Amino acid sequence: MAAHNVKHALFCAVVTLVVAYPILGLNLVAQGTRVGLEGADASTIIIIFLASVAVFAFQLYRDTIMASLSKAPRLNPLAGREPMPQARRVKLESWVLTGIIVLALFWPFFVSRGSVDLATLVLIYVMLALGLNVVVGLAGLLDLGYVAFYAVGAYTFALLSQYMGISFWMALPLGALFAALFGLVLGFPVLRLRGDYLAIVTLGFGEIIRILLNNWTAVTGGPNGIGGIPEPTLFGMEFGRRVKEEGNTSFHDTFGIAYSGEHKVIFLYLIALVLAVITALVIRRLMRMPVGRAWEALREDEIAARSLGLSRTAVKLSAFTIGAFFAGFAGTVFASKQGFISPESFVFLESAIILAIVVLGGMGSQLGVILAAIAVTILPELAREFSDYRMLVFGAAMVLMMVWRPQGLMPMRRTHIELKRQE
Amino acid sequence: MLDVQNLSMRFGGLLAVDQVSLDIQEHEIVSVIGPNGAGKTTVFNCLSGFYKPTGGKILFEGREVQGKPDYKISRLGMVRTFQHVRLFNQMSVVENLLVAQHRHLNTNLLAGLIKTPNYREREKKSLDRAAYWLDRVGLLELANRDAGNLAYGQQRRLEIARCMVTEPKLLMLDEPAAGLNPAETKELNQLIVSLKEDYNVSVLLIEHDMSLVMDISDRITVINQGRPLASGTPSEVRQNDDVIKAYLGEA
């Protein structure tokens, strides 16, 4: 054991103490108008101390630990096996996917209203994450203001319904198109910026839009938001107890069943499900099309892509616009589900959550992103005490993923392309 | 076909390229050689549109192209490789060739989404062309490997194949033999000659090692410290006093 090692380990342990103790161990508490200081309880102090000891031990034996870790047998027993033949895998995958979709179609009829509501939210996040996956995962453009397009979709619906009485079905394409237009207009000037500048500029745009929504009180209602956003109808049938719109009928009267609040929740869930599936299919298709390959080429090597005749602006803009389009989709569904929206729902944190989903799932990988969206939305609901720690864990997970597994939990798999020898 | 007149490129106070002129006729292999740091790659970057030259003219098939954006120059039929191979590493070998054929993205989005017959036809054509060129450079068996996992010599050949699927008129190769062993270099030279003979492309080569290009070049331009030193047939250049001095000076 070199003396140098001990010194370094000691230093790391002290830094751990310095970084943890003042913030965790001493709590500021408001006492009337004054501020007082309280020591944290004993368990916190012990944890801080233990953490520092752990850091010391780890740094001391770092080389040994790292060496044994890399030698340790793979925990995943499937890791070493041969990949399945292409044809069989595709078949299996499509069966599994169909099964999941069928299950998802019937599942809401057997569970509580709360679960269905949560599932709708999950699906909205799936749409958002799939859309952002195009921008970040495929095209490699770090968009930190993605939530702005989500807001544009939601506000388009809210405002159109408030001022022009437009229905959900009309608003759905309009919201998405309007968000896409926004993406196009905002994207055009900024997309020639380098990656990290782009991230900051999109973040700035996101904030500007939120601030405008907050302050343009005359139109957007400011922080009070907009309420009374209509729910979707099914061929002119409404799901409320009483019909609100002239000319519509109500769902329960038409079918002669008793009114139930659940109908509406399930109907919204099904709409979200269909839209999420459409989103996934369309993006899946795009990935295998010239435009999708161009996105990836630009992510991999922009200079090489340009040298082959790809226009950087056109390729980036297409990714940005398509990503925004699906955010607008999700925004419209969200507005309809909540019935009320305010700038509160469109803060930077929301962008960060969606980004975390994409990063955790595996940039570019659709299945990974879908699973991550489900996990990230449901886990905090399952363990309520966890929800306080949610963002802490997300932040830590993003760092850890980048350090250990930047390709994500389920990395993207390339499609196999059969070629015939040419004469 | 390519006519470069008095090309100059200045970075701040540094004149990296000073009044370089060269021309390439159809069906010709022309090499630009010079010691390291002579400004060869800068010339290339100006020709391919990555840099905007600060002086001079570049005429391609009679049209002025200096200062045009890189992707437009490439679409005219001047396509280049890079000194340090630039592949799309995480994409498969065949995808690298497909991307190169997607220069015109207006392969209508909707047509692709619903797979119109026309779209399928075009997709099949690009696949066939990719297969042909992979076979030609001996990479067909590796078509579904990640490009980044290929051996260095294979990456070099893939990069050339990627240019060829765009059906260029002028191929510009930046030190294609760098990092290759003598056997691979010989193979590469044969490939380059065959590109000219069988596929009717002109080739502009950059190389700092003169001996590599002597046999295959029709004409050679030598530049040193950004300035043109000599030009002519390989044998003329070989006997030029200035060239000998520059190269001996370097050695």
Place this chain on the structure above:
Amino acid sequence: MQDLLYFSQQLINGLTIGSTYALIAIGYTMVYGIIGMINFAHGEIYMIGAYTALIAITGLATLGIAWLPLILIVALLCAIIVSSSMGWAVERVAYRPVRGRHRLIPLISAIGMSIFLQNYVHLAQGSRNIGFPALIDGSFRFGSGEGFQMSISYMQITIFITTLICMTVLSLFISRSRIGRACRAVSQDLGMANLLGIDTNRIISATFVIGAALAAVAGLLLGMYYGSVDPLFGFIAGLKAFTAAVLGGIGSIPGAMLGGLILGVAESMTSGYLSGEYKDVVAFSLLILILLFKPTGLLGKPEVEKI
């Protein structure tokens, strides 16, 4: 005369805020100059500095110590030590392992770190904003008793002088000390510096520590100036400081100072003559415009794309 006083008031407010932006911006610009990444968590380091200073001040008050210079010096030292340690640890944990990978990866890691630190403080200290005692009271007043009175508070003067001292010390440090010279060498060419036997890892750590220390100073000053802190305190300030760094030309230390002052004045003019609500919009718009039309900033060097 009234108008002039009002204008001068805005100018002074702007310069005050701007000089603290400059202090934070140094951290961004130095890190960017050396390893070419945006240290997204820098705003959080500054926020932690403010919290630590407040904890130290409150702790001293509990102990019954009331001598102002002692309180300020202890608070400043505590803030610097904790923030610097944090800066060092963040680089070690989140940035060093991903250095040299695809450009997105360090950036996402930094965003993760920023979210983590924000919530770390949020969980430990609560999400509400906590009052920061106004230790330095009073002001000089100008103008007649009737109309608008311009005031320069002692706090503003303190901020100004402290910033000036910090900047002077930093400039001397960079130009005279061994580490400072090594810093400049590394920012010129990291690989070359490495070959010449400079321990680049140590230099990179040092930049993070220096940046964090200056952010901690800004944390104490702005905490006192605004009168409260909360876990989100660092997020917007970080963005503003980044804007300042870009405005001045990222990688350039004098640029960061200039950028900070310009941004501060632009903001206070907006609040003074338009509305306070839109001052953030002005800052972000300024950022976007600069990046679009002069991405090298006012004092930055042009970057040649390497092919």
